[in-house]
């Protein structure tokens with residue numbers, strides 16, 4: 001089996017062709033026999049235990065052997081025979097029970113028996129996975145089993161490469177492992193990608209696909225696929241959404257639910273415990289646990305990426321003596337893959353993770369799964385804890401429950417058949433790291449900022465939880481929790497009783513308000529704790545960071561939080577960010593498209609302004625009364641150029657890519673542009689110089705004429721006065737023109753030629769004096785003015 005960029009053969013083509021023909025002949029015989037044997041299987045009555053009990057092709061047998069897979073797991077023993085016979089399957093089995101092989105083997109075998117091989121055959125099987133990591137893992141299993149003689153071309157379609165590169169490889173594939181989003185993108189955009197002959201669709205971790213909001217994508221993908229296909233759907237937990245999906249995409253499915261009758265919904269090799277731990281003691285407990293388990297492989301789950309980062313960064317500084325890793329959805333794909341590879345290979349390590357690592361990932365030999373933050377629901381718990389005790393191995397899960405979460409969670413565990421027993425933490429062994437964290441936050445504003453973010457997102461995530469019987473925010477001691485993170489004070493979070501009080505208060509950029517209609521009575525206000533002088537000093541030192549932090553919180557709209565709202569389908573308006581500032585805002589008042597307005601506020605649309613204004617404070621109200629300020633918000637207008645046909649164009653119009661490319665290579669275009677610009681500048685320079693010269697000449701001419709006129713005894717003043725016009729005005733005009741002349745006269749001085757003789761200079765000076773003698777002196781004093789006026793009138 002080949003994958004893009006993986007196959008590379010050096011044997012001569014003729015030999016290869018001959019071998020292929022021989023192989024095909026062998027395969028034809030093999031295929032017929034296999035088909036017959038498959039039809040003779042009796043999955044409903046007979047029981048199959050080993051892989052060798054099934055009629056499988058030689059390459060698949062080889063692959064299984066090389067991976068040392070001999071005995072089938074329950075789900076494999078039941079699902080594979082049915083799937084080989086072409087039935088649609090809805091498969092449910094516990095985590096780590098071997099669901100992956102339950103679909104990989106039928107995919108390989110069914111396509112093999114159909115001889116759906118080679119680039120002409122097109123896509124035969126599509127396997128959809130919710131995350132890239134899981135897709136990679138599935139692809140890896142497919143490769144391991146299929147590389148011993150299968151001739152399929154298989155590919156991984158998870159994004160991260162250019163669409164064009166993927167497009168070229170896609171059309172040649174027989175089997176694809178893909179994430180839904182990327183697959184849909186290609187189905188809608190890649191014309192040459194034909195799936196008309198698709199034989200099998202697999203949906204792995206179907207519940208996760210739906211939880212992650214891929215329902216629409218999957219529905220759309222299914223629309224593209226031929227109706228006459230086989231569909232296999234696997235999931236570790238069952239939900240209504242999964243059965244809805246099954247109803248829509250499967251035809252007369254066989255339900256294969258191997259652990260439905262089990263006493264426990266979790267693997268038998270798994271020991272499950274919980275400890276009652278107030279949130280403010282979580283980090284102390286976690287640290288002490290890690291200290292006591294340095295020779296283990298530990299996976300710790302948190303509710304948000306911010307918490308993961310904060311705990312990772314702070315614990316790293318404290319040198320725990322075990323390699324630490326962290327993974328969350330905000331990391332780049334490369335970093336995530338790197339981390340999964342490192343943790344898989346590690347013998348002793350501790351990985352801090354969000355639920356991105358909760359489902360499907362098969363890390364070998366994890367000793368402990370610690371759920372530091374209480375999971376959203378029991379299904380999430382099962383997926384998280386399922387990262388240990390996989391395939392008949394032993395493992396241990398510990399979930400930290402706050403006292404207020406205990407009762408509700410235990411009820412839910414019981415209802416879903418999850419046996420969790422309480423254990424106590426040995427108080428003697430518990431170390432407090434509060435002082436260390438406080439010290440680190442004091443020294444490192446970045447860490448403090450992270451801690452504040454972690455605090456905010458965690459509190460918000462508790463608040464957004466749907467299950468209010470388990471998550472009761474007022475029961476948590478948030479001040480103590482903030483202190484346990486090493487924060488100098490509790491970041492302010494206000495829960496408002498009603499919208500009216502919100503209207504009255506001036507919006508503060510450092511305040512995020514959360515209101516919950518269902519919890520209206522639970523008015524909790526976390527105010528600043530009593531501060532010592534030390535605390536104040538502490539805060540002052542990092543003032544900028546604190547302010548910045550809150551600004552960022554408001555600016556970002558906290559992506560993670562909004563993600564959680566979307567994912568939970570929770571009411572958007574039970575938390576309102578009072579003022580969301582556009583990213584490029586520098587203090588103005590424009591409302592971005594997604595702006596939210598606090599209750600009591602309003603949006604005003606100004607004629608001539610591109611953005612509406614949010615008016616939700618007195619200051620903004622005043623703004624409406626100031627024309628000067630409003631004009632600043634108006635659009636500046638646009639300069640347009642009209643062509644010969646009278647069509648308006650912008651001064652600079654962007655070409656589209658095709659037009660740009662049609663003109664030649666970018667470097668050539670650049671050179672041409674520079675050349676044309678240079679020529680333009682040179683031409684303009686010549687013209688400018690000529691114009692300046694002409695102007696100088698004209699002025700010189702004018703001056704000479706004036707001088708000549710003066711010599712002839714003419715004065716403008718007298719002439720005009722004689723005409724009965726305002727003599728003073730003309731006086732002024734004359735004075736002004738004489739100033740002009742002075743400027744003109746000064747010019748030759750500046751530009752005095754080095755060969756000009758002193759006698760020429762003298763002559764000019766004489767002329768100037770003569771001219772000055774004829775000029776009327778400007779009156780300087782009141783007496784001068786009176787004398788002048790008298791003279792003129794007389």
Ligand SMILES: Nc1ncnc2c1ncn2[C@@H]1O[C@H](COP(=O)(O)OP(=O)(O)OP(=O)(O)O)[C@@H](O)[C@H]1O
Nearest residue numbers: 069071072073095096097098099100236360362391
């Ligand atoms: N027949 C088998 N014999 C031995 N090991 C097996 C067998 N089948 C699967 N395994 C191993 O068991 C582990 C779990 O398998 P797999 O990842 O398929 O579980 P899963 O049911 O998909 O789990 P999850 O629901 O958590 O994704 C893997 O390490 C796999 O190699």
